[in-house]
Amino acid sequence: MIDEDDLARLTRDGTLPIPASWQRTATGERMPDVLAAIRSSRVTR
Secondary structure (H helix, E strand, C coil), X not given: CCCHHHHHHHHHHCCCCCCHHHCECCCCCEXXXXXXXXXXXXXXX
16 A cells, blocks of 8 residues: 555655756756746646
């Protein structure tokens, strides 16, 4: 069985680390945190 507290902890922590090659765009800028933007937009609804 899955404990509800375990599920809550997984959704609260958010994201996993990404490979270094994915942390920058092709032009050198920092990659935007798309998941944070989606979560932020959902909170306001």
